[in-house]
Amino acid sequence: MEEHSETAPELAGRRLKLRALRQEDSGALLHCWSHPEAAYWLGxxxxxxxxxxxxxxxxxxxxxxxxxxxxxxxxxxxxxVIGSCGYNNWQLTGAFRGEVGCELSPAFWGQGYMREALTLALRYGFEEMKLNRVEAQCLPANLRSGRMFASLGFRREGTLREYRHTPSGFQDVDLYALLRRDWRDL
Incomplete structure (x- = not known):
């Protein structure tokens, strides 16, 4: 039996769709997860x-x-399949907060695909999950991701020092956040 998501709804954009993660995606996602530069940014x-x-x-x-x-x-x-994105964790009761994560095969970087994908995921998070705050983290040196989050309305709230432990040691991460009231203004 093929293992797949039972809860991730399909979300359609102009050039792509977000659909349930499936085991059959392993070959395509291996291209992303095995690329040294992509893996570095993911920690x-x-x-x-x-x-x-x-x-x-x-x-x-x-x-x-x-x-x-x-x-x-x-x-x-x-x-x-060129990557994946979604909510790494969330807290609906009380805080109504979620953390978004994403990765894309390097051959598709700089073409607006992740911005389009995250726009769909954010709409789902704010409208369906009823989140009030969505957070994102990236390495301070990942200027491309920082610019993308800013273009989606996220604000950089600061640096979490030595927040992540990776194969290369401890890493700082920048914390970005988007509030529902700011998202509605976009």
Whole structure:
């Protein structure tokens, strides 16, 4: 039986759609997760096999079943999967806060695909999940991601010092946040 998401709704954009993460995406996502530069920005050791990608997808789907994560595959209108995005965690009771995460195969960087994908995910987060605040984290040196978050209305709130432990040691991350009231103004 093919393992796939039971809760991630399909969201359609102009050039892509967000659809449920599936085990059959492991080959395409391995291209992203195994690329040294993409893995560096994610703070992970590059994956080296399709089996590792399948295991990561299995883990993400398990977290989704436990309502700790909601992840979509980013699929072009051609059917090609080029990355993933979604909510790494959220808190609906009380805080109504979520954290968005994303990655894209480097061949597709700088073409506006992630901005389009996150626009869909943010709309879902604010309208359907009823989030009040969405946070994003990126390395201070990841200027491209920082500019993208700013273009979506996120504000940089500061640097979390040595926040992440990675294969290369502790890393600072910049914290960005977008409030529902600011999103509505876009």
């Amino acid at each position: 992970i050791k590059p994956l080296v096999s399709k089996a590792e990608a399948e295991e990561l997808i299995r883990l993400l789907l398990e977290m989704e079943r436990e309502e700790e994560s909601l992840r979509w595959s980013i699929e072009l209108t051609s059917g090609e």
